[in-house]
Amino acid sequence: MTKQRIRFVINPISGTGRVIKWSALIQQYLDSKQFDYEIKYTSAQGDATTLAIEAANQNIDIVCAVGGDGTINEVAQGLVNTTTSLAILPRGSGNGLARHFTIPTKPTQAILQLNQGKVHHMDAGLINDKLFLCVAGIGFDATVAHAFDAFGKRGLLSYAWLSLKAFLSYKPYTYNIRMDQQSIRTKAFLLTFANASQFGNNAYIAPEAHTNDGLLNLTVIKPFPLWATLGLLIKTFNKKLHLSKYCESYTFNTLTLQSDNPQTHIDGEPLLQTEELQVQVQPNCLKIFY
Numbered sequence: 001m002t003k004q005r006i007r008f009v010i011n012p013i014s015g016t017g018r019v020i021k022w023s024a025l026i027q028q029y030l031d032s033k034q035f036d037y038e039i040k041y042t043s044a045q046g047d048a049t050t051l052a053i054e055a056a057n058q059n060i061d062i063v064c065a066v067g068g069d070g071t072i073n074e075v076a077q078g079l080v081n082t083t084t085s086l087a088i089l090p091r092g093s094g095n096g097l098a099r100h101f102t103i104p105t106k107p108t109q110a111i112l113q114l115n116q117g118k119v120h121h122m123d124a125g126l127i128n129d130k131l132f133l134c135v136a137g138i139g140f141d142a143t144v145a146h147a148f149d150a151f152g153k154r155g156l157l158s159y160a161w162l163s164l165k166a167f168l169s170y171k172p173y174t175y176n177i178r179m180d181q182q183s184i185r186t187k188a189f190l191l192t193f194a195n196a197s198q199f200g201n202n203a204y205i206a207p208e209a210h211t212n213d214g215l216l217n218l219t220v221i222k223p224f225p226l227w228a229t230l231g232l233l234i235k236t237f238n239k240k241l242h243l244s245k246y247c248e249s250y251t252f253n254t255l256t257l258q259s260d261n262p263q264t265h266i267d268g269e270p271l272l273q274t275e276e277l278q279v280q281v282q283p284n285c286l287k288i289f290y
């Protein structure tokens with residue numbers, strides 16, 4: 001059997017909490033009969049893309065992103081439309097894409113799962129020419145992503161605190177959307193463009209989204225009364241959000257959106273945009289190994 005070559009691209013600053021000794025764990029648990037591997041570390045933003053492009057040029061079979069959705073996104077940027085597959089060892093705060101593919105969040109189990117991995121094909125999304133793999137959006141979640149970025153302190157507690165603070169003063173915007181053949185004008189609490197089903201932490205914003213259907217999903221959460229908040233949260237974690245009367249769900253190939261809201265996010269990373277948003281699916285553009 002020919003061995004597969006894996007390049008691990010580790011973002012040493014991803015995640016919070018204890019330091020994980022990836023190199024020792026990979027040596028111990030990755031099946032050396034199946035794989036030859038090398039480990040590279042990022043030292044700045046953008047490095048993961050450079051390391052992934054280099055690996056694809058060397059026909060390395062798999063580049064495994066070790067980090068959060070930001071690192072995965074950077075690796076994927078280097079692998080789209082190549083024969084090299086993306087793999088994931090999750091080490092972020094939300095791990096939306098990894099959880100979508102039921103990749104374990106425990107390091108040892110995630111490495112052991114690589115030993116059973118197979119290649120699958122997936123779509124991605126483009127939002128104003130920037131790649132997203134999991135979700136991108138505008139509205140409340142983007143406001144929180146911007147606040148989180150500016151806050152400086154990471155972790156779930158900071159995220160929960162900033163979400164609560166933003167929620168108490170949030171004013172919904174009006175959006176003009178042109179989606180394939182359909183036009184919608186709507187006020188919304190948030191709009192999410194989803195390739196995969198969740199934001200991270202098993203918060204299913206688009207429970208019906210599939211990464212291999214050649215389509216993106218749009219979830220529109222309409223403004224809702226305060227008393228409906230708990231029910232919406234419960235539905236989000238129970239994969240039932242699409243059944244709420246405050247939620248509208250669509251699938252699309254291409255979409256343009258105009259609004260006065262300048263704050264968007266891509267896979268949870270904040271993005272400021274002034275022009276209109278253009279979102280489109282990139283069908284079957286990436287191989288993923290899990």
Ligand SMILES: Nc1ncnc2c1ncn2[C@@H]1O[C@H](COP(=O)(O)OP(=O)(O)OP(=O)(O)O)[C@@H](O)[C@H]1O
Pocket residue numbers: 011012013014015016042043044045046047067068069070071072074091092093094095268
């Ligand atoms: N060595 C480095 N030093 C500082 N920043 C880095 C380094 N390597 C990568 N980065 C940047 O770190 C950012 C955050 O990475 P990542 O998303 O993996 O972690 P996270 O923020 O902890 O996870 P999550 O997105 O799930 O919250 C990325 O935008 C990446 O460009």
